[in-house]
Amino acid sequence: MVKELQASIRTIMTPGPVEAEPRVLRAMSAPILGQYDPEFFAMMNDVTNLLKLPFQTENEWALAVDGTARAGLEAAVCGIIEPGDKVLVPSFGRFGFLMAELAQRAGAQVKIVEQAWGTIFDPKKVIEEIKAYNPKMLIMVHGETSTGQMQDLKEIGLFCKENDVLFMVDAVATFTGADFQTDAWGVDIAVAGTQKCLSVPTGMAPVTYNAKVEKILASRYQVELGLTKDVRNDRFISSNYLDLSQIQQYWGPKHINHHTEMTSMIYALREGLRIVHEEGLENRFARHRKHEKAMMTGLNAMGLTLFGDMASKMPTVTCVNIPEGLDGEAVRATLLHHYGVEIASSFGSLAGKIWRIGNMGFSSRKENVLHTLNALEASITFHGGKIAKGEAAQAALKFYSEN
Amino acid sequence: MVKELQASIRTIMTPGPVEAEPRVLRAMSAPILGQYDPEFFAMMNDVTNLLKLPFQTENEWALAVDGTARAGLEAAVCGIIEPGDKVLVPSFGRFGFLMAELAQRAGAQVKIVEQAWGTIFDPKKVIEEIKAYNPKMLIMVHGETSTGQMQDLKEIGLFCKENDVLFMVDAVATFTGADFQTDAWGVDIAVAGTQKCLSVPTGMAPVTYNAKVEKILASRYQVELGLTKDVRNDRFISSNYLDLSQIQQYWGPKHINHHTEMTSMIYALREGLRIVHEEGLENRFARHRKHEKAMMTGLNAMGLTLFGDMASKMPTVTCVNIPEGLDGEAVRATLLHHYGVEIASSFGSLAGKIWRIGNMGFSSRKENVLHTLNALEASITFHGGKIAKGEAAQAALKFYSEN
Structure with missing residues (x-):
């Protein structure tokens, strides 16, 4: 018999579908x-x-x-x-x-x-x-x-x-x-x-x-x-x-x-x-920009670099270069199975090269950004990646305290 | 401002969509x-x-x-x-x-x-x-x-x-x-x-x-x-x-x-x-047949005639000839707006000639059949149709007491 529906609570930070x-x-x-x-x-x-x-x-x-x-x-x-x-x-x-x-x-x-x-x-x-x-x-x-x-x-x-x-x-x-x-x-x-x-x-x-x-x-x-x-x-x-x-x-x-x-x-x-x-378009765009900034601030503080031309970056997606030698899919699996956090890989020539972190709608909120930064740092470290420890959370908290 | 969603409770007896x-x-x-x-x-x-x-x-x-x-x-x-x-x-x-x-x-x-x-x-x-x-x-x-x-x-x-x-x-x-x-x-x-x-x-x-x-x-x-x-x-x-x-x-x-x-x-x-x-296919088919029979029994007792060849009738839809001279759409409107009961009209050459009463899934249940029969009788009578009064409910109740 197929069991009653039980969907785990996820922190969905992909470029969609995101949390409803x-x-x-x-x-x-x-x-x-x-x-x-x-x-x-x-x-x-x-x-x-x-x-x-x-x-x-x-x-x-x-x-x-x-x-x-x-x-x-x-x-x-x-x-x-x-x-x-x-x-x-x-x-x-x-x-x-x-x-x-x-x-x-x-x-x-x-x-x-x-x-x-x-x-x-x-x-x-x-x-x-x-x-x-x-x-x-x-x-x-x-x-x-x-x-x-x-x-x-x-x-x-x-x-x-x-x-x-x-x-x-x-x-x-x-x-x-x-x-x-x-x-x-x-x-x-x-x-x-x-x-x-x-x-x-x-x-x-x-x-x-x-x-x-x-x-x-x-x-x-x-x-x-x-x-x-x-x-x-x-x-x-x-x-x-x-x-x-x-x-x-x-x-x-x-x-x-x-x-x-x-x-x-x-x-x-x-x-x-x-x-x-109810939120208003301008407020909504500003909210997306704020959480995008917080995420980028944390990622930079961790020592990760971002992919693509920053002048034309989408506010609703942040692409991160996977550090050389790191198994990006292993990190994603740890994020999902241990932290309930989902981020995305990419397609074609970018598969295995970048992660894509969404910043969309209801998922674009402070606790999701902070939780994702902590979970990402721990997961990268767990898989042998060399990144600055403890910096991302402090940088993001500082950003939020000022914005 | 568009108001909060408020969907009325309907008794949906069309051939779909029906009550979920x-x-x-x-x-x-x-x-x-x-x-x-x-x-x-x-x-x-x-x-x-x-x-x-x-x-x-x-x-x-x-x-x-x-x-x-x-x-x-x-x-x-x-x-x-x-x-x-x-x-x-x-x-x-x-x-x-x-x-x-x-x-x-x-x-x-x-x-x-x-x-x-x-x-x-x-x-x-x-x-x-x-x-x-x-x-x-x-x-x-x-x-x-x-x-x-x-x-x-x-x-x-x-x-x-x-x-x-x-x-x-x-x-x-x-x-x-x-x-x-x-x-x-x-x-x-x-x-x-x-x-x-x-x-x-x-x-x-x-x-x-x-x-x-x-x-x-x-x-x-x-x-x-x-x-x-x-x-x-x-x-x-x-x-x-x-x-x-x-x-x-x-x-x-x-x-x-x-x-x-x-x-x-x-x-x-x-x-x-x-x-x-959980219900089982055979039980489910039998349930549909039972409520179909109850509906037909009531419709017949009211003096309405059914459309189509009864030997090949779908158990999940019952088509009723709209009595001569009666405005079928006016009856449907009364059903919907006063009783919250929805039945369907048909297409092409059958438009205005027959009503289609669904008998599907969660809508295929006793109270829906009984409620629909009462509401239909009252609505037809209200619009000047000549049908037997009070017979449909008794015939259907008798059917249910025996089946």
Whole structure:
């Protein structure tokens, strides 16, 4: 017999999923409402309205795709891109390449431009690439969790806007944790996730898009068989489940039957967004910056060095160089199994080279930073790493006493 | 300011989503575990093992797609079907047509065979159609909630097995509520949902498939860019998010990074499945049949007639003819707003003609049946319908006292 659920209490300091807000977990235990219950539609409308603040947008459409963040990313790509369309993807990490993968699967002619991992693009370089390739859409990642780097987007976005290139941004890892301005940065469609800085369990992908994107979606709208046989479209979107033109009709005032909205996840998303509104965006960003600083102060005091260009570092992820000769995975295992602290490794060429320490949402708080520093010091020492002992805690405590 | 979440207590007697098991809702409030936490992988393995009983399968693979039921349906279709493949879809309701829609979007040459709504196919007719069209895959719906009809599948499935035609079944509306035998009926891939007879909130799609399907998926496997550039495949699956070959690698022992598994929904699914195991499949089916009988007894006593062929009626949905001249939507509104009871309307040609009353999972219980009968009688009478007064409750109470 499978035993009753027992999830250990963890200090989750990865770049997601992170610890969920206790209020969000509580909201999820509310009883189910039917998908056509007016009370439930009101909650979906709340979600739309609440999403506009963190996306910093006046777009009419802000909704959630029922799936993890990449479901939203794929919905955005396959809703806009048709076979043969040119897509430019400047990539500075693992998730940039994922965007290229999604665009290729949608049939795009994809041009990938690579930037060394640990740095970001000079916006002028991206603009040159746009001029040279003349794509229908440019896709960029805002916060690249694989390397801890955050791309400047404004100059690029405004160029796209002036030159009629669609601009899509993966804002999954910064959403509600760092400044992201959909409208002011000329972003046509932005996709976020719930399990990172929002501290809602994994499972929904908030998306917002403007009238330009809405027009493209509308031009590809096909009512599914079973509802009517009359609204066919030669340019139908290849996915039905991730068809934003249909999802919009379901979220819109007509509520045309599509999927069955994830009741409990809507409760969770709504509650997570309420918390963002209560805290206020600026306060929330400042809180993330404060705990990031505390963590970096402690790591430096321990004698560890950080990976990547500090000028473009994401406030929500800190990448640490694993000291030469140390088994990074052994340290992570000790952290998890003895301290209940989880930090992340990385991908591709960075696997085994860096640890990634998240600083996201509900996990971004003082006791988590202090506990992680102590546990990391002890675990590194236990595995034979040579670091300064006892310094990290004092440096972080001093920082907190002054900030 | 958006107010604190307040979901009314409803008696949900639709064909889904239905009321969630209270234990499931409680399980969802457990703290988050990381997606690579060994404790979390153990829970995913529990889900795999637990799924095999209700699917009645010895397949190696039983997993959940992170999305609503149609995410699982689309994953199954687009994982197997390549552009140009022939797919036969015998359809006896709205959801059969949805399968045709999914297959068309995957690029299949789809042949739809239609059966009058309210009846099912003679298996011999389906077999004749298979012989005539010779498809790569046959897709059928087991329980068609739009009409309340349940298709006999065994004879069809065994013919497919002998003749090397792939057989996919949408078991969303019967899973854990009525007998469904993956292996004995020759089903190659079956897809279920959580929000119906399992009484877990909407959001996951359990899927099981055999070695024949696994081989097709493996032949189309493409590792995504960002992890490697080396494993490319000319026959890649068009969706990355719903790519079962990748999802299998994530659920498998290597746990290759793909989406971030929906933590709280895995908790919920695991708990819902534990309840199925505790109750036992046969007891669970018998419970559904009992409450179905009680509901039908009451409806008949009220003087209402049922829609569709009673010989092939789904035990988990009862379709009622809306009495001539009565405004079915007005009755539903009174039920919801005054009694907190939700029943469903239907689609297409049946819209306004029938009500659909669910009998699923945690909602399939005595007090719900009795409450619904009383509320329905009062609401019909209130809107001017002529029905027998007071008879339904007595007939149902008599039934329960004897059963």
